[in-house]
Amino acid sequence: MSHTFTHNLVALKTIVRREIMRIVRIWSQTLIPPAITASLYFIIFGTVIGSHLHNVHGYPYMTYLVPGLVMMQIITNSYGNITSSFFGAKFQRFVEEMLVSPTPSWVILSGYIIGAMVRGLTLGVIVLLISTAFTSLHVEHPLITLTTAMLTSMVFALAGFVNAVFAKKFDDIAIVPSFVLTPLTYLGGVFYSIDQLGEPWHTISLANPILYMVNAFRYGMLGVSDIHIGVAYAVMAFFAVTLGGFGLFLLHRGIGMRS
Amino acid sequence: MTQAPALEITDLRKTYSNGTEALKGVSLTVQPGDFFALLGPNGAGKSTLIGILSSLVNASGGTAKIFGVSIHEQRSQAMHLIGLVPQEINFNQFEKPFDICVNAAGFYGIPRAEAMRRAEKYLKELRLWDKAQHPARSLSGGMKRRLMIARAMMNEPKLLILDEPTAGVDIEIRRSMWQFVTGINKAGTTVILTTHYLEEAEQLCRNIAIIDHGSIVENTGMKQLLSKLDVETFVLDTSELPAALSDVDGIELRRVDDHTLEAEMARGHDLNSLFAMLSDKGIMVTSMRNKANRLEELFVRLVENGSKQENAA
Structure with missing residues (x-):
């Protein structure tokens, strides 16, 4: 192993460990509230309202709802973790600890992305475990389920990173989740199949990238989807590459961090 | 073979996006082992210069080399040689001093076991060991300054840059800080200091540069400079x-x-x-x-x- 590789690996492990320690340190903010929210969705939408609904794509509504709620938590927590953590590092200026060190930009970005993915995917697992109290768990295609969860988490961690880089005050990291992420998630097939929508809403929904991710994950778990799985992977890959490249560019140029 | 200068700056320039010309072609050389004072009034360009050396500020022109290593062309190697104690507190206030030091070492690729050994060593030398497991936000102002010195020492730099490290620190703590820094300077670390306490610079430093309005107005030995006082x-x-x-x-x-x-x-x-x-x-x-x-x-x-x-x- 080269000297540089070893150094970068130590730096990466340091950032990831620090991110995980942060998630654990403030567990009452990072892990518990999303689990409570997901439980409420299962009770209200799954049990109370869902019991009056027809099957969707051959599955009871509660079972159909599980992949959507898992993805919802993966998306919001991956995004929220990195925005609060990286913006906090900027706000308290300890991001400078990394900027003055030999750690390359890609290692810093990877460390924060992995940290955000750990939280997003942990919440995904927690929601899956909670769902077993309401319905039986189906995983038709484990590999698709896992890769979709990971890719989605990565995409939204990257998007959150870009948000944190440009944010100048705490309000700036709340605007996107409130006015963009939440509406897109609710309208991204978490609670329904777009086959149930008439035109033009069906076509309009196809412009929502979250729809592709939720449906790919639902395909992985239940084997049903409104979207062709290949198209869903292409959309996720496109966003992962574009946002990853943009995030690296921002970090390398020090935009929002260096004068 | 002659050793490269600890710091060699040639025609360094910085113009901020708002048009402020913070550095107007600064050239400066600091020899290895020196204890060097960089003085200047507020807004003279000291922090911009230090920012460029530590890669927090992008230079508009000129070159800077640390022990012969260009900070622009070989950034990674150059950063291994520098330790920075900034003017503003810039560590995670929610972390513990021990973790802050160990993490800082990690960013330099220092394995965790060695990082923990160094953290203990420098926190003890800077009289912070009893606070090592307390949240950093609970430390006093002087302790926070000492913590930043301990953190800057984690990669055992050949060049330590201290940007007004004793601002707002009482005399006793200031003395203990200087005792530590003088010790590492004697052990071979080159030190560059900016301070508003000019008696500190006079007592500690062998060479001095005075910067004003983005230009060096004096660069000489401390004794030679003081002999000019008529x-x-x-x-x-x-x-x-x-x-x-x-x-x-x-x-x-x-x-x-x-x-x-x-x-x-x-x-x-x-x-x-x-x-x-x-x-x-x-x-x-x-x-x-x-x-x-x-x-x-x-x-x-x-x-x-x-x-x-x-x-x-």
Whole structure:
């Protein structure tokens, strides 16, 4: 192993460990509230309202709802973790600890992305475990389920990173989740199949990238989807590459961090 | 083989996006092992210069090399050689000092076991070991400053840059900090210091550069600089002074109050005539001291000259 590789690996492990320690340190903010929210969705939408609904794509509504709620938590927590953590590092200026060190930009970005993915995917697992109290768990295609969860988490961690880089005050990291992420998630097939929508809403929904991710994950778990799985992977890959490249560019140029 | 300078800056320039020209072609050399003072009034360009060296500020032009390694072309290697103690507190206030130090070492690729050993060593040397597991936000101002020094030492840098590290720190802690920094300088670490306490620079540093309005206005040895000071003012505490006192040959006297006298004279002037005159008048001198820090006098003159030239231009 080269000297540089070893150094970068130590730096990466340091950032990831620090991110995980942060998630654990403030567990009452990072892990518990999303689990409570997901439980409420299962009770209200799954049990109370869902019991009056027809099957969707051959599955009871509660079972159909599980992949959507898992993805919802993966998306919001991956995004929220990195925005609060990286913006906090900027706000308290300890991001400078990394900027003055030999750690390359890609290692810093990877460390924060992995940290955000750990939280997003942990919440995904927690929601899956909670769902077993309401319905039986189906995983038709484990590999698709896992890769979709990971890719989605990565995409939204990257998007959150870009948000944190440009944010100048705490309000700036709340605007996107409130006015963009939440509406897109609710309208991204978490609670329904777009086959149930008439035109033009069906076509309009196809412009929502979250729809592709939720449906790919639902395909992985239940084997049903409104979207062709290949198209869903292409959309996720496109966003992962574009946002990853943009995030690296921002970090390398020090935009929002260096004068 | 001659060792490369610890720091070699050539024609370094920085113009901010708002048009402010913070550095106007600064050139500077610091030799290995030096304890170097970089002084200047607020807004002179000190922090911009340090920011460029530590890669927090992008230079608009010029070059900078740390022990012969370019900070622009070989950034990673150059950053391994530097330790930075910034002016502002910039660690995670929610973390513990021990973790802050260990993490900082991690960013330099130092394995965790070695990082933990170094963290213990430097926190102990800077008298912070008993606070190592407390949240950093609970530390006092002086402790936070010392923590930043301990953190900067984690990669055991060849060049340590201290940007006003003693601002707002009481005298005792300041002394213990300087004891530590002097020790590592003697052990071979080159130190660059900016401070507002000019007596510190005079006591600690061997060489000095004064920067003003983005340009170096003086760059020389501390002794050579101080030898340029041609006038000294002494303050004498005396028994009761008469209402009027005439000047003694070559010494200008100012009566401050009934028991205090100021005497301004050329550097090296004979003081015997002053004491003889006071003795003749039955005035007893109980104590005597330099009115101002010598470096401070020079600093003020150089900066005032710089401002006059700037205004004239």
